[in-house]
Amino acid sequence: MLTTKELRFSFENKIDFHFPDLYCEAEDTLLITGISGKGKTTLLHLLGGLLRPQSGSVFIDDENITTLSSKKLDEFRGRHIGIVLQKSYFVEALSVLDNVVLASWLATGQKAVEKAVELLQQLDLGEQLHKLPSRLSIGQQQRVSIARALINEPKLILADEPTSSLDDINTEKVAFMLSELAKKYHAALLIVTHDQRLKKHFNNQINL
Numbered sequence: 001m002l003t004t005k006e007l008r009f010s011f012e013n014k015i016d017f018h019f020p021d022l023y024c025e026a027e028d029t030l031l032i033t034g035i036s037g038k039g040k041t042t043l044l045h046l047l048g049g050l051l052r053p054q055s056g057s058v059f060i061d062d063e064n065i066t067t068l069s070s071k072k073l074d075e076f077r078g079r080h081i082g083i084v085l086q087k088s089y090f091v092e093a094l095s096v097l098d099n100v101v102l103a104s105w106l107a108t109g110q111k112a113v114e115k116a117v118e119l120l121q122q123l124d125l126g127e128q129l130h131k132l133p134s135r136l137s138i139g140q141q142q143r144v145s146i147a148r149a150l151i152n153e154p155k156l157i158l159a160d161e162p163t164s165s166l167d168d169i170n171t172e173k174v175a176f177m178l179s180e181l182a183k184k185y186h187a188a189l190l191i192v193t194h195d196q197r198l199k200k201h202f203n204n205q206i207n208l
């Protein structure tokens with residue numbers, strides 16, 4: 001499903017990252033750990049096509065996303081990659097529900113309202129649908145970004161520190177929900193984190 005080979009990246013030729021080759025099957029989870037500054041977020045951005053590598057490949061099924069034009073890459077990302085970033089960027093004037101629906105409309109031209117409601121309910125946000133995101137707690141906002149990342153049933157889910165600001169109980173919940181939803185949608189799930197609490201949940205781990 002996800003396969004990378006010989007991935008290299010450098011910021012203005014200052015720091016040279018040479019990442020280990022990765023492999024993650026559909027319905028599996030791969031945990032990428034490493035101390036601060038090791039390049040976890042950089043790697044996640046390369047896998048999501050938000051950055052382009054200096055060399056190497058990122059295959060999602062049979063598509064090497066590093067060779068796609070910017071336009072094709074944007075389309076591919078919108079349709080097949082769900083990204084939960086460290087900070088949630090919402091359209092502040094839109095409700096929680098409309099933020100999630102917007103992601104479906106941008107990717108497919110269809111408004112997947114029923115599915116958005118179902119996902120948000122699954123993530124314990126049924127009472128929050130019509131609120132503005134800014135009215136939600138950080139933990140609730142993180143769950144809204146998970147719903148938004150999953151609305152298009154992506155092949156690959158990328159999550160950057162999804163539990164960094166959560167207490168132990170919510171960390172357990174989010175870890176469980178992410179892996180259950182990845183299984184439900186037959187997606188590969190890749191989490192980058194320095195949160196030691198996640199290590200006991202996932203067998204496949206790579207330390208940068």
Ligand SMILES: Nc1ncnc2c1ncn2[C@@H]1O[C@H](COP(=O)(O)OP(=O)(O)OP(=O)(O)O)[C@@H](O)[C@H]1O
Nearest residue numbers: 011012015034035036037038039040041042043194
């Ligand atoms: N846009 C940028 N320009 C130049 N250097 C950058 C840029 N973004 C990140 N870096 C540097 O690249 C290195 C890796 O950053 P990255 O955010 O990928 O690390 P990380 O492992 O995710 O860290 P953390 O756990 O603290 O989030 C750091 O030294 C950082 O300062």
